[in-house]
Amino acid sequence: METEKEERPLNFLEKIIEDDLKNGRVPNNEIVTRFPPEPNGYLHIGHIKSICINFGLAEKYGGRCHLRLDDTNPAKEETEYIDSIKEDIKWLGFDWGKYEYYASDYYDKLYEIAVRLIKEGQAYVDSLSAEEMKEYRGTLTEPGKNSPDRDRPIEENLRLFEEMKEGKYPEGSYTLRAKIDMASPNINLRDPALYRIKYATHPRTGDKWCIYPMYDFTHPISDAIEGITHSICTLEFEDHRPAYDWATSIDGIEHTPHQYEFARLNINYMLMSKRKLLYLVRNNFVSGWDDPRMPTISGVRRRGYSPESMKDFVNRVGVAKVEGVVDYALMEFCVREDLNKRAKRLMAVLDPLLVVIDNYEDGKTEYFDAEDNPEDENSKSHKVAFSKHIYIEKEDFMENPVKGYHRLYIGNEIRLKHAYYITATSVEKDGEGNIICVHATYDPESRGGTTKDGRKVKGTSHWVSKDHALEAEVRQYDKLFKAEVPGLSTGNYLDDLNPDSLVVIEKAYIEEEARNAKAGDYLQFIRNGYYCVDSKDSRPEHMVFNRTCTLKDSWAKQKAKLGL
RNA sequence: UGGGAUGUAGUGUAAUGGUAACACUGCAGAUUCUGGUUCUGCCUUUGGGGGUUCGAAUCCCUCCAUCCCAGCCA
Numbered sequence: 001m002e003t004e005k006e007e008r009p010l011n012f013l014e015k016i017i018e019d020d021l022k023n024g025r026v027p028n029n030e031i032v033t034r035f036p037p038e039p040n041g042y043l044h045i046g047h048i049k050s051i052c053i054n055f056g057l058a059e060k061y062g063g064r065c066h067l068r069l070d071d072t073n074p075a076k077e078e079t080e081y082i083d084s085i086k087e088d089i090k091w092l093g094f095d096w097g098k099y100e101y102y103a104s105d106y107y108d109k110l111y112e113i114a115v116r117l118i119k120e121g122q123a124y125v126d127s128l129s130a131e132e133m134k135e136y137r138g139t140l141t142e143p144g145k146n147s148p149d150r151d152r153p154i155e156e157n158l159r160l161f162e163e164m165k166e167g168k169y170p171e172g173s174y175t176l177r178a179k180i181d182m183a184s185p186n187i188n189l190r191d192p193a194l195y196r197i198k199y200a201t202h203p204r205t206g207d208k209w210c211i212y213p214m215y216d217f218t219h220p221i222s223d224a225i226e227g228i229t230h231s232i233c234t235l236e237f238e239d240h241r242p243a244y245d246w247a248t249s250i251d252g253i254e255h256t257p258h259q260y261e262f263a264r265l266n267i268n269y270m271l272m273s274k275r276k277l278l279y280l281v282r283n284n285f286v287s288g289w290d291d292p293r294m295p296t297i298s299g300v301r302r303r304g305y306s307p308e309s310m311k312d313f314v315n316r317v318g319v320a321k322v323e324g325v326v327d328y329a330l331m332e333f334c335v336r337e338d339l340n341k342r343a344k345r346l347m348a349v350l351d352p353l354l355v356v357i358d359n360y361e362d363g364k365t366e367y368f369d370a371e372d373n374p375e376d377e378n379s380k381s382h383k384v385a386f387s388k389h390i391y392i393e394k395e396d397f398m399e400n401p402v403k404g405y406h407r408l409y410i411g412n413e414i415r416l417k418h419a420y421y422i423t424a425t426s427v428e429k430d431g432e433g434n435i436i437c438v439h440a441t442y443d444p445e446s447r448g449g450t451t452k453d454g455r456k457v458k459g460t461s462h463w464v465s466k467d468h469a470l471e472a473e474v475r476q477y478d479k480l481f482k483a484e485v486p487g488l489s490t491g492n493y494l495d496d497l498n499p500d501s502l503v504v505i506e507k508a509y510i511e512e513e514a515r516n517a518k519a520g521d522y523l524q525f526i527r528n529g530y531y532c533v534d535s536k537d538s539r540p541e542h543m544v545f546n547r548t549c550t551l552k553d554s555w556a557k558q559k560a561k562l563g564l
Numbered sequence: 565u566g567g568g569a570u571g572u573a574g575u576g577u578a579a580u581g582g583u584a585a586c587a588c589u590g591c592a593g594a595u596u597c598u599g600g601u602u603c604u605g606c607c608u609u610u611g612g613g614g615g616u617u618c619g620a621a622u623c624c625c626u627c628c629a630u631c632c633c634a635g636c637c638a
Binding site: 008009011036037038040070072073075076126128129130133134137138139140141142143144171172174175177184185186187188190193195196197198212214215216218219235236237238239240241242261263268274316317318319320321322323324325326327329330333334336340345374375404406407415416417418448449450457458459460461462524526527528551552553554555556557558 | 565566567568569570571574575576577578579586587588589596597598599600601602630631632633634635636637638
């Protein structure tokens, strides 16, 4: 099979890179990018975009992409997050190989550079409190003013900084600041803090340090040390680019990387803020970072989304500088498109209605061949048991059929998928008028789902044999939020949580073949949706299936139009 | 109201001075042993105003709208 090279116009980053390559601006012609998450939470779909951009660019231009954990704030960072980040990137199918770095790897080097800056009179130790520093910084429209400590003698700065490092001072007492310009219209240049004192145990360096370098100082220098050529980040860092350029032009820093910004990914009905996601986890609105409703990579993985569909999705979204909101529908389209090709078809009845086939021999069992996937010509088939008592979905029978309904009703003939044609003859009701079961007759000539006379039936229902079915738990997941922009109307995103985001069906009936399904398998319950085995809670004796997403349902739309 | 960015169908993304397009959504129909899939068709677009030009989404001016920045977070 030929791998078709998708003809896609270049995005702005690719144009920049090709231009740089063409004009000899790339050392050794090797593009070096990096994906630099802070290990303070789980990666989410927004990160997939960044991962695909950075790893994708390196792949496309024959360069390399580093994984760098930006661990400069030990107060927020944890080893659990580092592990999950690595797992999630691997799941997507990207490999950073030996290029695994940590900002904390550079603490010594960074300290050295800071000392050099002090010696050159480009940095000073400031004793302003956080509040004072804020006052001195000025506002968006007014310039700031110099700290009284700005002209502290170099020797004193050197001594103080050393003592900060030695742990002689409490948190908040001193900072090291760059001497840039307190009157700059860009607030990031108003003598940004380079180091702060923090007594926190770092996941990697433990208690070795009590001063930690800030992002604006660490990131550009880390990029320079690693030989990054194109440092790609999101739009909110545009204002930091001058700070980035300031840092990479410090004397002694040889390599000069450049920063480029793209618009982060937003999807309606979803939240992509680590802070808010953390809140949902900590306050048990979801079962954890990997709750199948979470937009985290571990969440969508457990939900049953495939890495291929996620990559396809961010690819289709594209890369630009316009901040927009992508339709949830596009993501679901990508998921369905991929799953349609690969999901094994099974029959599962989620809301059972008993059908008794009166003219079928009592106690008899027949096995039919069921194709695993009609979209895949190489797909195999499996056996499905049929008997006199079967379940179909309640939805697939109507006592008084509405216009356009072509499923089972008294006198109507439908096909049982893979099996026989049946015609409903009567219903049995309990004392309250609820239908207990439907009686039907089958046509023995229709075995396998077709007849010699070639007559057409409009409806085909899935079904399971009552006595052969596997009983399992099915978790019907839906969007976590019911509003396009959670929190827009009330100001509180919690108000827009979808109360029906998880509906648990304690006892669903699934054809026996489902017993062989494992976590990671992609399944389709015919006419119900795409499903997977829950990777955490499913047990052989009590299987749990997650709904990945529904199938498109044009009948539901039609019903809605009819006001049903 | 300082600075930085961004405005192209409902949504996202192309077209860089030469016929405004692709995908998703929506709608209509055909096909179908999944009311799925597949196929066909339709709908709708350059924020406003001015200018340059034979010709402007593209260049210039101006207005408007939206987003980001005042952490010792990243």
